[in-house]
Amino acid sequence: MAKILVIHGPNLNLLGGREVDIYGKFTLQEIDAELKKIAKVEKVELETFQSNHEGEIVEKIGKAKGKFDCILINPAAYTHTSVAIRDAISAVAIPTIEVHISNIYAREDFRRTSLIAPVAVGQVSGFGMNSYKLGLKAAIDIAKRRPH
């Protein structure tokens, strides 16, 4: 059975009560519940993880090797600053999909550069909670095609 790791980056634990015009009214718990529903239907295993610590995300990825078929990550603020997370993704060589709730290309200039994108398979951004759901569909597609 294919296994997918979902990683939520910094401040995403505040969803629902945070700048709702940019990020929407749903909570992280609601996102995870939605993703698990899809996983159940699609018959894949799903583990979710949120951390505000760059180092914890690095470690989570480091330990994912051999355990997960695909990573779905919303690196949030670390998208633009973390070479360490980028290196972790390269190191474990697990196909990784980057998602963003907001359209990062319609915001401040510094949000337009993703250090993660060049090592990811692909990117989904701007669709609110739907970014996660579409990203998960892409992840499942990739995970299922990998040998177990």
Add this chain to the structure above:
Amino acid sequence: MAKILVIHGPNLNLLGGREVDIYGKFTLQEIDAELKKIAKVEKVELETFQSNHEGEIVEKIGKAKGKFDCILINPAAYTHTSVAIRDAISAVAIPTIEVHISNIYAREDFRRTSLIAPVAVGQVSGFGMNSYKLGLKAAIDIAKRRPH
């Protein structure tokens, strides 16, 4: 019934026989067929259009006003050079979704800047033909929520 316009930019008519390691082996006809299957299931109308001419794409978008609920566009090379297509999208104010077959962030530097992204709702890139399918799902979701 919600209506969606799919626009394919320059050189996409060459898909299938073009740099297959970057763009895959499927043809434009195969993409359109896949998208129409989804449309049928989801009960939305779909029109597809390919052009190598910036001006024709500008005109297609200009005439979409009042006719379509959502635009799904792969602007291809014009992603990086066309202010005219960007202005057309702003002018008609139809929600627009940008898709890319390849991961444009893992290629030449000039491909990392999209003039379209800031006026689009969101972006899907890097999943091959799947970029279109995921983008269409996002489009359908938006189109169905609009009043007709």
Add this chain to the structure above:
Amino acid sequence: MAKILVIHGPNLNLLGGREVDIYGKFTLQEIDAELKKIAKVEKVELETFQSNHEGEIVEKIGKAKGKFDCILINPAAYTHTSVAIRDAISAVAIPTIEVHISNIYAREDFRRTSLIAPVAVGQVSGFGMNSYKLGLKAAIDIAKRRPH
């Protein structure tokens, strides 16, 4: 009798229904009518032309040689991206006046650079439909002083 060519660039056919806070409520037809009134009073011939195609504008300018005394152009989106239109203006050596409806210097950064301005006689921007009327007055002044 002096002859003036008025060229409207991409998306200007959408005027009136397009971002009215930036571009105003008047249509392209209304602009042309206003300009023709002035032309009649000033006893100059006027031809107007709109295209969304960079190539068509290039060709229109190329064929203007020997036929027109002055060109009045609102290059719209091509202001910022078209070396071809710039080269066409240089090639025919007809005095050219650049106009913009909105104040392009108070908008996005990429709109602050005009590839056309260095080969134009002068520029009028920011006065809504008045930009065209003032530009036409400048054009008439130049056209009348040229030998026929």
Add this chain to the structure above:
Amino acid sequence: MAKILVIHGPNLNLLGGREVDIYGKFTLQEIDAELKKIAKVEKVELETFQSNHEGEIVEKIGKAKGKFDCILINPAAYTHTSVAIRDAISAVAIPTIEVHISNIYAREDFRRTSLIAPVAVGQVSGFGMNSYKLGLKAAIDIAKRRPH
């Protein structure tokens, strides 16, 4: 009766004897006389002012509040260096029109950036003395539409 303030920036007192290929042979007195003729015809009051001092221009603008309906300014060299004049225009919130005798976009690179343009209504440049006359027409149009 609408009132318009015309401000001439540094070195414009030298017109007529200064780089005539760039700035023409007319003097500042001749410009002012031309503008006053138009004002008389159009039934608006006109005050003209020249200064080589950034601070004096800042003060003239500061005192214009409540007295003038529109400002017509050729900031000359201060176009490119004066945040203080820009701030004065923002502070008094009187609609302001920027004019230039020469085509500043066809000269040295540093002349292509105007600190004034983003806070002005619009800009006229490159038509010699005509830039002032066209700018005045735009100013009159705006001034007459303001309530007195």
Add this chain to the structure above:
Amino acid sequence: MAKILVIHGPNLNLLGGREVDIYGKFTLQEIDAELKKIAKVEKVELETFQSNHEGEIVEKIGKAKGKFDCILINPAAYTHTSVAIRDAISAVAIPTIEVHISNIYAREDFRRTSLIAPVAVGQVSGFGMNSYKLGLKAAIDIAKRRPH
């Protein structure tokens, strides 16, 4: 009673024994004692917190919502690199004041850009321990004016 959270960023635990020509001879304990004296006089509650971990600071801010009326932060090195702390401040929408012991504008180039400043209310820098005391006064002023 108004409540203020004081956050000290990385390496500030080393104050007193660290580059004393730049940072002075006082310790972090001495700063906190001084701030508490002021708080007592001004009748506000004060909590102080130091961390070398970007993630811990992000979490501290995230949990401050609804508990504190104002945040006083010396982000130290994270001033120049942390989008995550910036996002946390935006997310909780608590007025935040940025302080620096040294004059960051008189040091290396990379210290002149603060990612925090655009989302802070204001900034105090260069006055040694006094930066904190002045910042606290500003914070108290803001905190007292907020409804409890």
Add this chain to the structure above:
Amino acid sequence: MAKILVIHGPNLNLLGGREVDIYGKFTLQEIDAELKKIAKVEKVELETFQSNHEGEIVEKIGKAKGKFDCILINPAAYTHTSVAIRDAISAVAIPTIEVHISNIYAREDFRRTSLIAPVAVGQVSGFGMNSYKLGLKAAIDIAKRRPH
């Protein structure tokens, strides 16, 4: 008795009636009155000065040598353009404190660079009239510690 010179840069004479959402509703006279109250309590002499002229500010600073113990300056627009004021501060070697009413780091890009900051002791910005009061407190602290 310690003596402090307060310098207000260009357009600050317009305070109270100028962009009140950015600069507040208080007038320059009110600021000066507040500062004088503090000076009286703290038993320091205070002289205040406003000018829209870069040259006058340069001269005021030049003549301050040997007369004042500290300078409190809001250079306003000249913050970003005046090397002359910077050089004057360096020349007289009187400790100088820079204040700003608004948060200059949350505004246009060109306002983020201060030519004055590297030669100032420190900077206070973003607290409205409070910026002046906090800056004066810092100034008094410095002035009192200097030998007379």
Add this chain to the structure above:
Amino acid sequence: MAKILVIHGPNLNLLGGREVDIYGKFTLQEIDAELKKIAKVEKVELETFQSNHEGEIVEKIGKAKGKFDCILINPAAYTHTSVAIRDAISAVAIPTIEVHISNIYAREDFRRTSLIAPVAVGQVSGFGMNSYKLGLKAAIDIAKRRPH
């Protein structure tokens, strides 16, 4: 028999009457005649094509696949702005030679960057009509060495 496609970009139809100090007095017809003479001698087939439309050039290249052994292109203004033509050349994978009549490195800055050069075999520039003739010789050499 080897087949070579010659493509002339925008405004080259104006040759002979256009800025003769830069582009020379010969017409496009004369260039084509010269090239055909060489082709006859060298026993290669030659097709020539001129267009002012980026999209038409893209299509011409797209259809060249399997029909031509080598492309000789003077992209003119599109040299500096067309990612679409670059992508077309990459897509069809026909060896392509870039020629320029003038020395583009001795002109305006924006003419020094060619988007086409990195995907071309080589480049000839600065020799007037001779650039075409030398480029054709290089093309013939390449075309003859390809299997038919």
Add this chain to the structure above:
Amino acid sequence: MAKILVIHGPNLNLLGGREVDIYGKFTLQEIDAELKKIAKVEKVELETFQSNHEGEIVEKIGKAKGKFDCILINPAAYTHTSVAIRDAISAVAIPTIEVHISNIYAREDFRRTSLIAPVAVGQVSGFGMNSYKLGLKAAIDIAKRRPH
């Protein structure tokens, strides 16, 4: 007896199974064993430490003051992003040597800038495990010359 602290930055715990063409096949344990052999021969004490957390590295350095004579650090990804680690090294003023397994100057552009290098004594990069061994030799040389 001289004491040396060896710090391994993020993802180095993955060595041996990570991009072996860039980083080699040896594990972190093997590096540490090699370094300890050298330490034994040279009669210096050696402590090794790995962390994926920027904050933990900052703290480890902060606590090294007075305990270690030299630091040998491979900051890995934090080389390019951590002002906090740089400040920690400056704060404790222990001579520090920077090592890299790969030649960071032959990789992506962003890897060419080290925030650590300007505060380090020197740098060794590109020699695989040998970078550590050579760096340790340099460290021992420095540590032995310091008074204990």
Add this chain to the structure above:
Amino acid sequence: MAKILVIHGPNLNLLGGREVDIYGKFTLQEIDAELKKIAKVEKVELETFQSNHEGEIVEKIGKAKGKFDCILINPAAYTHTSVAIRDAISAVAIPTIEVHISNIYAREDFRRTSLIAPVAVGQVSGFGMNSYKLGLKAAIDIAKRRPH
């Protein structure tokens, strides 16, 4: 008899008591006295002028036309910020020599760009008071060769 105008820019009235390691111990009066001695020997008329006001310098240059054969200017801080002084020099077309007491190329980055240099005949910098004396010699040489 040839006439030379010497202009001293802002803060030069403070010479002698200002940063003596950069600018030396001599006063402006001493410089003027030295220059007058040379003028007497060389039989040229000399007028000296100091101002802290950009506008006054602009006016002084504007009025020099027809009265002086050469201008010797130390624009001081205005070297780097005044387009107005540059334009004044161009406007009067009097040969102008730029001098600097210090070596501006060995100081802060912003001092390395002179707006004046491109319109001056030449530049002398770095020789303390000698810069003026050498500059005057160059000026005399030029002034004497002009017809009177």
Add this chain to the structure above:
Amino acid sequence: MAKILVIHGPNLNLLGGREVDIYGKFTLQEIDAELKKIAKVEKVELETFQSNHEGEIVEKIGKAKGKFDCILINPAAYTHTSVAIRDAISAVAIPTIEVHISNIYAREDFRRTSLIAPVAVGQVSGFGMNSYKLGLKAAIDIAKRRPH
């Protein structure tokens, strides 16, 4: 009889055994032999020269004045770094043709800027040994048209 000087820059003596995928398998001797064959047929005199020393190339060009009708140069590495060779070409005013074996626009960024190109007549690059032969043809054409 027209005379042409061929100059080969640094490292070209290593051709044949050097990075054959970039530079081909032919030696410098073979290139010279090919060029001499053409010269014989075309009845022009040819001198060839190779040097690894910038200064020697500068001198060779300096002495070419009055002796040669055209220079054919492959400046190799000095293309990107030698102002001295550029100045030598300007100084002797002999028409000069720049050639490159490889397509310098498809390699490292720093190879895309040629200091020589702006003072050369034209440039041929990317055709292997053919670049020299085509360049020589252009040179002969120019040389023959010059008066002897």
Add this chain to the structure above:
Amino acid sequence: MAKILVIHGPNLNLLGGREVDIYGKFTLQEIDAELKKIAKVEKVELETFQSNHEGEIVEKIGKAKGKFDCILINPAAYTHTSVAIRDAISAVAIPTIEVHISNIYAREDFRRTSLIAPVAVGQVSGFGMNSYKLGLKAAIDIAKRRPH
């Protein structure tokens, strides 16, 4: 027996009497003597070479092919300016190690870019004479592993 070539770049012949705070008090002769001692112990052949001429260094490298197993180079000033030396190293394909006496990353900005580093195996910098000794050890390690 493995053979190593040591190349010292420009001005290194002045060591010992040159800026001793940056470069130390040892002479080039002393460095060479130290290196030869190590070579003797390690049983490798060593040739040392110093030149102030870029061209001579290029030639020395060019002739090293087939004779040396490794090159140890301190390119000194040519580090930052010589594409020719870089190309020579690429051309001969001998593994090359770059050393610097000083920490080039703690000096002027232009010293932070090495044109040599991307084609070297690795780099050692900042350890005074020790940089050479450590670099030689790395060189010996590489040289011994190569087949002879």
Add this chain to the structure above:
Amino acid sequence: MAKILVIHGPNLNLLGGREVDIYGKFTLQEIDAELKKIAKVEKVELETFQSNHEGEIVEKIGKAKGKFDCILINPAAYTHTSVAIRDAISAVAIPTIEVHISNIYAREDFRRTSLIAPVAVGQVSGFGMNSYKLGLKAAIDIAKRRPH
């Protein structure tokens, strides 16, 4: 007796016959003769040296230590490219004066940056042969004040 070394950089041997509108009609021999006349009058020893080789100039400067009191150098093209000459000047610590015949600030952009200026005492440029004569006077003044 004070001794001065005059160094002429590349291509200066061509003076008199080279771009006379930029460099004048005088030859290098005439410059040297003029300088020697001055030296004789001023009773200083003068040695002149011209080279087109960067390395020879480096060596000449290296050997000047202890022999010359001042260096007068026109680095010509090497002004903008030679770190080696800059380092040589720093290494010998002889006061050095930089001269230029033309006004380098009124020419191409790349000529506006001098690598030599920051390590020179001062700079004279733009006065034709007079630049040398004024520079020599400055040199004599410095040389005479040094102890012998």
